[in-house]
Amino acid sequence: IVSIMTTTYYRKGVVHEQVLPPEDLAFASELEAAIAHEEFYLVFQPQIDFNTGKLVGVEALIRWQHPQQGVIPPNKFICVAELTGLIVPMGAWVLKAACQQVSSWKNIELANAKVSVNVSSLQLHSEGFTEYVVQVLRETGLAAERLVIELTESAFVHSDSKSMENLQALKRIGVKLAIDDFGTGYSCLAYLRDIPGDYLKVDRSFINDVPGKERSEAVTSAIVVLGKNLHYQIVAEGVETEAQADYLKGLGCDFVQGFLYAKPMSEQALQQWVLARQDNALSSSES
């Protein structure tokens, strides 16, 4: 516990020493215990190919099953996990659990689906991250090409050599990279140009307002065109309505993820969801 009272962390490219306020400190020690007790589980949200309607991947998202407070969503704890550095062991657990679960899926569509894992800039920056990924892939038997590492733009702000080395090494072994929540945070077109990314995820805050809001349409369509010219595949995230889906498909987005298609679900619910879709496709092709 003492180790997390004063925490060294990275923000805006600078190393800070920070003393956490008492309420965060208490929360942080609970979080530390939760990691030791593995009180976390993953849910999976489908990602669909706009053109074929087929499942192409799932995003693994962490949940905390708190013994007293029930399920706690990541927005409530990822921030403290990052401030304390606990995100490193937590993220290691996520990566391993995600690869383990996905590599065991037998259904033909799920057995080919990619898995996207959110990785914090602290993990990317940490010594031995690439080696850890290699080890997890070897232990779980998951093909490197099926793993997509999602990084937010803030991960590139540091652009330190350790992070860049890890990115290049991950690319070399075949792991895919996605830039998450693009357009918010520290947007910088140089990152888009220089990062060896495969997927660009347009942030939900833009998607909320399209079609209809002219200024959001302008930004969204410009991001899609720019991303495509840089040979990214474009993922529209947070799509909730048919109108949004039609608009984004029309712009040329490749993939879509959102409540319109499916919410994040347990592994078991995902398997049922896939089976139900396959049954549907079968019965509509028979009639």
Ligand code: C2E
């Ligand atoms: P994200 O990586 O951008 O993940 C997408 C978030 O948007 C998820 O929230 C998902 O449930 C939500 N979402 C997807 N479609 C829709 C939609 O149509 N409408 C709305 N309103 N929301 C939608 P979630 O699971 O609460 O995660 C929030 C954030 O927490 C994630 O955003 C990610 O930044 C972070 N996070 C989640 N799991 C992990 C993890 O394992 N490691 C790290 N470092 N961060 C994580």
Ligand code: MG
């Ligand atoms: Mg993500």
Ligand code: MG
């Ligand atoms: Mg996102």
Ligand code: MG
């Ligand atoms: Mg987000």
